Amino acid sequence: MQGAVPAVAIYISKLTIDGLVSGEQTRVVALVLVWILGQVLGVLFGTLSQILQGNVAERFTAYINLQLMQKAEEIRGLDLLEQKGFHDDVKTLQEGAKSRPLNLVVNMVFTFRELVTVLALLVLLAPYALWMPLLLLVGTVPLARATLHLREVGWRALVSRSENARALEYYSRLALGIDHAQEVRLYNLFGWLRKRYGERFEESHRLMRKVRSMEMSRTVLPMLVSLAAVGVVFAWAVNTSIAGVLTVGSVALVVQSIIQMQTSIQGFIESLGYLFERSLFFDHYFRFLRASSKVNNPAHPLPVPYRPSIVFEKVSFAYPDGRKVLHDVSFHIRYGETVALVGENGAGKSTLVKLLLRFYDPLEGRILVGGSDLRELRVEEWRSRVGAIFQTYGRYAFSVAQNIGIGDPERPLTQEALEAAASNAGLGPVIDRLPSGYDTLLGKEFGGTDLSGGEWQKLAIARALFRKADLLILDEPSAALDPRSEHEMFQSFAAISKGRTTLLITHRLASVQMADRILVLKEGRLVECGTHQELLAMRGEYFSLWTLQASKYAEAGKA
Numbered sequence: 001m002q003g004a005v006p007a008v009a010i011y012i013s014k015l016t017i018d019g020l021v022s023g024e025q026t027r028v029v030a031l032v033l034v035w036i037l038g039q040v041l042g043v044l045f046g047t048l049s050q051i052l053q054g055n056v057a058e059r060f061t062a063y064i065n066l067q068l069m070q071k072a073e074e075i076r077g078l079d080l081l082e083q084k085g086f087h088d089d090v091k092t093l094q095e096g097a098k099s100r101p102l103n104l105v106v107n108m109v110f111t112f113r114e115l116v117t118v119l120a121l122l123v124l125l126a127p128y129a130l131w132m133p134l135l136l137l138v139g140t141v142p143l144a145r146a147t148l149h150l151r152e153v154g155w156r157a158l159v160s161r162s163e164n165a166r167a168l169e170y171y172s173r174l175a176l177g178i179d180h181a182q183e184v185r186l187y188n189l190f191g192w193l194r195k196r197y198g199e200r201f202e203e204s205h206r207l208m209r210k211v212r213s214m215e216m217s218r219t220v221l222p223m224l225v226s227l228a229a230v231g232v233v234f235a236w237a238v239n240t241s242i243a244g245v246l247t248v249g250s251v252a253l254v255v256q257s258i259i260q261m262q263t264s265i266q267g268f269i270e271s272l273g274y275l276f277e278r279s280l281f282f283d284h285y286f287r288f289l290r291a292s293s294k295v296n297n298p299a300h301p302l303p304v305p306y307r308p309s310i311v312f313e314k315v316s317f318a319y320p321d322g323r324k325v326l327h328d329v330s331f332h333i334r335y336g337e338t339v340a341l342v343g344e345n346g347a348g349k350s351t352l353v354k355l356l357l358r359f360y361d362p363l364e365g366r367i368l369v370g371g372s373d374l375r376e377l378r379v380e381e382w383r384s385r386v387g388a389i390f391q392t393y394g395r396y397a398f399s400v401a402q403n404i405g406i407g408d409p410e411r412p413l414t415q416e417a418l419e420a421a422a423s424n425a426g427l428g429p430v431i432d433r434l435p436s437g438y439d440t441l442l443g444k445e446f447g448g449t450d451l452s453g454g455e456w457q458k459l460a461i462a463r464a465l466f467r468k469a470d471l472l473i474l475d476e477p478s479a480a481l482d483p484r485s486e487h488e489m490f491q492s493f494a495a496i497s498k499g500r501t502t503l504l505i506t507h508r509l510a511s512v513q514m515a516d517r518i519l520v521l522k523e524g525r526l527v528e529c530g531t532h533q534e535l536l537a538m539r540g541e542y543f544s545l546w547t548l549q550a551s552k553y554a555e556a557g558k559a
């Protein structure tokens with residue numbers, strides 16, 4: 001309706017002028033009243049449509065973001081997340097999701113409105129000479145083509161600079177954020193970061209400058225063509241009015257319509273261009289929704305066996321960069337066993353855990369859980385049976401209770417369950433000291449309390465213990481703990497590991513003695529396997545690691 005307003009207004013003004021010329025005063029007054037009414041309705045429609053647009057756009061933006069989050073859940077493996085292009089895609093989508101769905105709605109409304117205006121003016125002008133509006137339309141075709149092309153180029157440039165955009169954001173976050181604030185200040189990295197920011201900025205700015213100047217040069221000629229069409233139509237209108245063929249009102253109508261049509265066609269093309277660009281965002285979006293990780297659920301998953309054993313059968317693995325990091329690894333863990341995994345940095349311990357959790361699939365060989373190939377089980381079901389503390393554990397800006405409870409979101413957050421997990425992780429005294437106990441908000445993001453490194457680690461242990469898991473994986477669980485806390489944790493180890501399989505990765509060999517068995521990895525190969533005593537007797541890799549560590553303590557003792 002808004003789109004039809006200009007044509008109706010022009011028509012009313014024609015009737016008014018003709019009424020004035022022929023002296024029909026009552027008709028003129030009535031027309032003016034209709035015109036005023038039209039204006040009032042226009043304002044009302046405008047406000048109403050803005051409210052509607054705002055509401056629809058806001059919901060649409062939330063919907064797109066929720067769809068992206070749902071897609072993230074479907075990416076079960078880490079392979080896709082490690083592709084560089086994937087991060088650029090995510091960056092483009094995250095940036096775009098803030099405004100593009102909203103813009104799409106606004107643009108759609110605007111484009112449609114302009115189209116209605118153009119069509120209404122066409123109807124208005126057609127009785128005078130049909131070629132006139134058609135010439136105006138045809139005259140703008142080159143401009144329309146150039147605009148659509150430029151919008152596409154603009155979008156491609158935007159997408160291609162997303163890596164740079166990520167880098168710029170990264171440098172500025174390093175300089176302004178709290179995560180690296182200490183090192184950045186100690187090493188006084190500000191100048192260095194500003195320099196790198198400047199270099200990256202120039203790179204991406206150069207590209208956008210090129211696109212903008214292209215915009216100038218490519219649209220000048222089409223604009224002149226469209227102006228020429230307007231010129232011809234104008235000349236005709238003036239000529240016919242001089243010849244006295246048209247009434248004064250009709251001349252006014254033709255002139256106003258041409259001016260309005262020119263503006264509306266340009267508005268329509270511009271808006272169509274943006275609509276096209278926004279639709280390219282959705283192209284990107286749908287492509288992202290179709291992307292898939294190599295780790296997928298089988299069509300007919302087998303149920304995860306009760307109290308399963310774990311078998312690695314000649315497992316080899318290479319990360320997406322192609323470097324082989326596990327070679328022919330085979331071992332067997334019975335349900336309920338506590339197994340320690342040791343080896344030097346980079347030996348492949350964490351990689352083995354990632355395969356066991358199916359963040360990746362082996363390159364060769366297979367992993368059996370209770371006799372079933374891991375690839376035959378539903379990923380979510382298998383993972384729901386595992387509790388883990390990773391080397392890089394989460395520090396969530398949630399309350400203490402939530403930080404523990406997310407270890408098993410399905411389980412009710414009862415005080416009893418929370419306390420059991422917290423006490424086994426040695427977290428009880430920490431929580432007692434917090435201002436609101438379990439309800440204390442943690443993390444700096446929303447103004448919560450911060451914890452020390454070791455306290456965060458205890459919280460991560462409590463989170464892992466909150467889940468009643470069949471398999472507990474502890475990757476360096478005591479790295480940040482003080483000797484007393486570490487001692488206490490291993491004191492409660494029997495309670496922690498009771499009734500389930502436990503896989504412990506640690507460099508502190510004193511703490512692996514309690515394991516039923518120790519697996520020794522070296523450069524991606526399983527080189528030894530046995531109890532502490534058996535491995536010492538072998539006088540191999542474990543023996544040399546052990547004696548190295550033990551001799552350090554002995555030396556320190558002597559000193």
Ligand SMILES: Nc1ncnc2c1ncn2[C@@H]1O[C@H](COP(=O)(O)OP(=O)(O)OP(=O)(O)O)[C@@H](O)[C@H]1O
Nearest residue numbers: 319320321325343344345346347348349350351352
């Ligand atoms: N995402 C990855 N992409 C490529 N290579 C990786 C990746 N993660 C680990 N690696 C490489 O795989 C090898 C094994 O790494 P892994 O983290 O499994 O060792 P680790 O035994 O757990 O070492 P640490 O004792 O230092 O924790 C290393 O050489 C490492 O550089």
